[in-house]
Each structure stands twice: as structure tokens, then as C-alpha cells.
Amino acid sequence: MPAIMKTKPAYGAELVEVDVPKPGPGEVLIRVLATSICGTDLHIYEWNEWAQSRIKPPQIMGHEVAGEVVEVGPGVEDLQEGDYISAETHIVCRKCYACRHNRYHVCQNTKIFGVDMDGVFATYAIVPAQNAWKNPKDMKPEYAALQEPLGNAVDTVLAGPIAGRSTLITGAGPLGLLGIAVAKAAGAYPVIVSEPSEFRRKLAKKVGADYVLNPFEEDPVEVVMSITDGAGVEVFLEFSGAPKALEQGLKATTPGGRVSLLGLFPRDVTLDFNNLIIFKALEVHGITGRHLWETWYTVSSLIQSGKLNLDPIITHKYKGFDKYEEAFELMRAGKTGKVVFFPHK
Ligand code: NAD
Ligand code: ZN
CATH class of the missing domain: 3.90.180.10 (Medium-chain alcohol dehydrogenases, catalytic domain)
Incomplete structure (x- = not known):
């Protein structure tokens, strides 16, 4: 064979x-x-x-x-x-x-x-x-x-409530795209997707993303704040494995919001934990398998x-x-x- x-x-x-x-x-x-x-x-x-x-x-x-x-x-x-x-x-x-x-x-x-x-x-x-x-x-x-x-996408998206919640997805590779499909099926709104590749931003739109942005041309934090009237998103789902996307996503998440991390980072990541996670009382999940x-x-x-x-x-x-x-x-x-x-x- x-x-x-x-x-x-x-x-x-x-x-x-x-x-x-x-x-x-x-x-x-x-x-x-x-x-x-x-x-x-x-x-x-x-x-x-x-x-x-x-x-x-x-x-x-x-x-x-x-x-x-x-x-x-x-x-x-x-x-x-x-x-x-x-x-x-x-x-x-x-x-x-x-x-x-x-x-x-x-x-x-x-x-x-x-x-x-x-x-x-x-x-x-x-x-x-x-x-x-x-x-x-x-x-x-x-x-x-x-x-x-x-x-993988289901465990990331459904690690907490998402229906009717504003959601940021960073990375629209195959897994991020599946994540968008699951988030939309589960009733997330609006679903904002940050992805540098134009090809994949187009796919993200076809799958149902409500907004797509290029993080190399626009600041995802500013875009999220303008869409959410300065509140930030309730749910942040990381599918890129890009350290920058992690930091931007944490900044764009509303205090008390939920963060689920699937993307694997190529190296150790340095973050302002106090201001980005602890003082914001974020709920952070690592997702595997x-x-x-x-x-x-x-x-x-x-x-x-x-x-x-x-x-x-x-x-x-x-x-x-x-x-x-x-x-x-x-x-x-x-x-x-x-x-x-x-x-x-
Ligand atoms: P992929 O590399 O195809 O997709 C990543 C996407 O992120 C790409 O489309 C890329 O353009 C985009 N990206 C790069 N920099 C970005 C930035 N600064 N902001 C936003 N987006 C950015 O990978 P994939 O197959 O879709 O997998 C996604 C991630 O999930 C990978 O890191 C992979 O290793 C990880 N993964 C984890 C598990 C697990 O069990 N935890 C399982 C499978 C895959
Ligand atoms: Zn065992």
C-alpha cells in the first residue's frame, strides 16, 4: 500500500x-x-x-x-x-x-x-x-x-462561558479557524480575529469572524477597545503561539475576563504579570490535547x-x-x- x-x-x-x-x-x-x-x-x-x-x-x-x-x-x-x-x-x-x-x-x-x-x-x-x-x-x-x-479548538473555546460574549482570537491558522467556527456556533459575539496573513484573514471572515484585523498594521488592543466601547473582550483565545499576540490579547481582555491559551510559544515569554493578569484578576487556562x-x-x-x-x-x-x-x-x-x-x- x-x-x-x-x-x-x-x-x-x-x-x-x-x-x-x-x-x-x-x-x-x-x-x-x-x-x-x-x-x-x-x-x-x-x-x-x-x-x-x-x-x-x-x-x-x-x-x-x-x-x-x-x-x-x-x-x-x-x-x-x-x-x-x-x-x-x-x-x-x-x-x-x-x-x-x-x-x-x-x-x-x-x-x-x-x-x-x-x-x-x-x-x-x-x-x-x-x-x-x-x-x-x-x-x-x-x-x-x-x-x-x-x-483542541473545543477545549480552548469552551473552557468557560462564551455565548453572547465578546471574544478575541489571535491566530487564524488551521486551529484558530476551527476555533472561530466553534466560537460562532456557541454564540460568541462579536468575534474579533487578529491575523497577519491576508489569506487567512479572508478565511476567518468566511468562517464567520465579525471583525478581522492585521496586527502588523493596526494595534489589536486599540481595535478591540473601539469595538467594545473601551471595555475589552470578555474572552481571549490564543491560537498563534506569538509572544506579541499573547501580550496584546491580555491587554485587550476586560478585567475579570477569561483567557485560554492553546498556541505554543517558540521561547520563554516575558510578561508584566502584575498588571496584565494578577491586578486584572484574569482566569487563565492552559489547554492541551x-x-x-x-x-x-x-x-x-x-x-x-x-x-x-x-x-x-x-x-x-x-x-x-x-x-x-x-x-x-x-x-x-x-x-x-x-x-x-x-x-x-
Ligand atoms: P499555524 O502556525 O498554522 O497558525 C498560527 C497563526 O498565527 C498563523 O496563521 C500566523 O500567521 C498567525 N500569527 C503569527 N503571528 C501572529 C500575531 N502576532 N498575532 C496574531 N496571529 C499571528 O498553527 P496551527 O496549526 O493553527 O496551530 C496553532 C497553535 O496551536 C500553534 O502554536 C501550535 O503549536 C499550537 N498547538 C497546540 C496544541 C496543544 O495541545 N496545546 C495542539 C495543537 C497545536
Ligand atoms: Zn497516564
């Missing part, structure tokens, strides 16, 4: 032919119907410092997936051939202190497929049965695959409600993997929302 593989410790990846794997105990084999590229896949492709320290080639890339179970390994009881599933990509240990407090999203022994083992950029892939999430039959495969990153399995229920219901505007976010669809290099390069250049492969041509 064809698979996008990180074959060597260098930039890029290769489209190779490998054997269809056999599901081991507790595993299922799926026929991959849709699989999308995540920022993490891009880091592995680019072979950045994090990837160099974590990834051991040769390895099949990819983790966001929807597929149909075609073979069930020994000991798997609650899945069968024909089940239509997506997958939680964090394989948790269920034994550590965090897991035993039901905080699976911060399991200290988390393994990730496509990162710590073979992934799903192939026509068939192995999924541990304990990580499978059953989808309703009528959910589009591209939506089903997007549930994993949507889970997805709550198991509460977040998946929310994501699935949001998709089925028909209220999530996902189509403008899926900017690129590829049949087969032949154009994988184009897909990765477009994503690197910031010229995409989500990119989805349909492996079977």
Missing part, C-alpha cells in the same frame, strides 16, 4: 510502498477514508528541533483520521468490521497519577501515533481499539477526520448540529497521496486552512 513516510532524518518525506499491517492484540486495521495534515506533521516534515529529538525514522506520518474497520485484532471486543471510526491520537497509560485522576489529557506517559509509532498517511492503518471513536454513518469523512484538531472522552462527545454533537461552518476551513482536498509534496509546501507557506487526503482514488 502507498504511505507517506519519514524515511530519513532530513527535510521532507517519501511516498513509499509498504505491506498492509496486521492488527495485533487490542488493535484494529482501518481502511483510511480521510486523513488531514496537522501542524505537527509539518514539523516532522520540516525536521525541526522538536522532530529531531522525538521522531525515529523510518515511520509512517499522520494522525488525524477517519476510516472503516476492516480487521479486528485478538482481544478486541467492542469494535467490529464495518465500524466507522475516528481516533483519539493520544494513547494514554491509564496508570499514572494524572490518569488515575481521570485527567487523561495530561497523562505523563502519552504516546502519539504518527509521532511515537506508525501513523495514518496510508491507505490502511492500525488504530489501538481503546483510542477508537465511533462515528455516525452519515458524517462526512473529512469532518470525521477533523474531530481531533476540533477537540482533548478531554477523554467528554470533548469527543461535544465535537461530534457540534458537527451533527450542522452549526459548525467547516467547509471554508477545508481549503485543499487531494485524492490519493501523489501530490503530498505540494500539499506540505502549500501548508508551510501558510496558503491553506486544513488539507485533507482521501487515500483511495
Whole structure:
């Protein structure tokens, strides 16, 4: 079968032919119907410092997936051939202190497929049965695959009340765009988006942002204050990982407001904690992974409600993997929302 593989410790990846794997105990084999590229896949492709320290080639890339179970390994009881599933990509240990407090999203022994083992950029892939999430039959495969990153966005946006609340979103990359869709579906208003890329500001508008601004041309704090009559936003959601955006967002948040941080900063960040957080009594959340399995229920219901505007976010669809290099390069250049492969041509 064809698979996008990180074959060597260098930039890029290769489209190779490998054997269809056999599901081991507790595993299922799926026929991959849709699989999308995540920022993490891009880091592995680019072979950045994090990837160099974590990834051991040769390895099949990819983790966001929807597929149909075609073979069930020994000991798997609650899945069968024909089940239509997506997958939680964090394989948790269920034994550590965090897991035993039901905080699976911060399991200290988390393994990730496509990162710590073979992934799903192939026509068939192995999924541990304990990580499978059953989808309703009528959910589009591209939506089903997007549930994993949507889970990040849902945990960020819905970490506190948001209906009817003014909201600032910094960063409209794939995750920020999903965040906009969730915030709008949840009734946030107005949703103000700060994003330097014109391409992504346009996407943000299509997804439903009420205002978009370029932080390199306008001061986001001034824009927010003028829209909110000097009050600042109730909710600030950080999706960029840009230190400047964090500072601007904190300044633009109303005292007593809520801040949820998903973006990962490339370096330590220096902040005036006293004036930006403590004296403003802000409620600050760090967001990582997805709550198991509460977040998946929310994501699935949001998709089925028909209220999530996902189509403008899926900017690129590829049949087969032949154009994988184009897909990765477009994503690197910031010229995409989500990119989805349909492996079977
Ligand atoms: P991305 O890099 O595609 O998007 C980031 C966006 O921020 C880009 O569109 C960029 O133009 C924009 N940006 C840059 N500087 C800005 C500024 N000063 N103000 C506003 N916007 C600015 O990344 P993504 O895939 O959308 O992911 C978003 C972030 O979430 C990344 O930092 C990623 O590492 C992080 N992430 C965290 C988790 C987690 O579990 N905490 C999971 C996945 C991704
Ligand atoms: Zn654990």
C-alpha cells in the first residue's frame, strides 16, 4: 500500500510502498477514508528541533483520521468490521497519577501515533481499539477526520462561558479557524480575529469572524477597545503561539475576563504579570490535547448540529497521496486552512 513516510532524518518525506499491517492484540486495521495534515506533521516534515529529538525514522506520518474497520485484532471486543471510526491520537497509560485522576489529557506517559509509532498517511492503518471513536454513518469523512484538531479548538473555546460574549482570537491558522467556527456556533459575539496573513484573514471572515484585523498594521488592543466601547473582550483565545499576540490579547481582555491559551510559544515569554493578569484578576487556562472522552462527545454533537461552518476551513482536498509534496509546501507557506487526503482514488 502507498504511505507517506519519514524515511530519513532530513527535510521532507517519501511516498513509499509498504505491506498492509496486521492488527495485533487490542488493535484494529482501518481502511483510511480521510486523513488531514496537522501542524505537527509539518514539523516532522520540516525536521525541526522538536522532530529531531522525538521522531525515529523510518515511520509512517499522520494522525488525524477517519476510516472503516476492516480487521479486528485478538482481544478486541467492542469494535467490529464495518465500524466507522475516528481516533483519539493520544494513547494514554491509564496508570499514572494524572490518569488515575481521570485527567487523561495530561497523562505523563502519552504516546502519539504518527509521532511515537506508525501513523495514518496510508491507505490502511492500525488504530489501538481503546483510542477508537465511533462515528455516525452519515458524517462526512473529512469532518470525521477533523474531530481531533476540533477537540483542541473545543477545549480552548469552551473552557468557560462564551455565548453572547465578546471574544478575541489571535491566530487564524488551521486551529484558530476551527476555533472561530466553534466560537460562532456557541454564540460568541462579536468575534474579533487578529491575523497577519491576508489569506487567512479572508478565511476567518468566511468562517464567520465579525471583525478581522492585521496586527502588523493596526494595534489589536486599540481595535478591540473601539469595538467594545473601551471595555475589552470578555474572552481571549490564543491560537498563534506569538509572544506579541499573547501580550496584546491580555491587554485587550476586560478585567475579570477569561483567557485560554492553546498556541505554543517558540521561547520563554516575558510578561508584566502584575498588571496584565494578577491586578486584572484574569482566569487563565492552559489547554492541551482533548478531554477523554467528554470533548469527543461535544465535537461530534457540534458537527451533527450542522452549526459548525467547516467547509471554508477545508481549503485543499487531494485524492490519493501523489501530490503530498505540494500539499506540505502549500501548508508551510501558510496558503491553506486544513488539507485533507482521501487515500483511495
Ligand atoms: P499555524 O502556525 O498554522 O497558525 C498560527 C497563526 O498565527 C498563523 O496563521 C500566523 O500567521 C498567525 N500569527 C503569527 N503571528 C501572529 C500575531 N502576532 N498575532 C496574531 N496571529 C499571528 O498553527 P496551527 O496549526 O493553527 O496551530 C496553532 C497553535 O496551536 C500553534 O502554536 C501550535 O503549536 C499550537 N498547538 C497546540 C496544541 C496543544 O495541545 N496545546 C495542539 C495543537 C497545536
Ligand atoms: Zn497516564
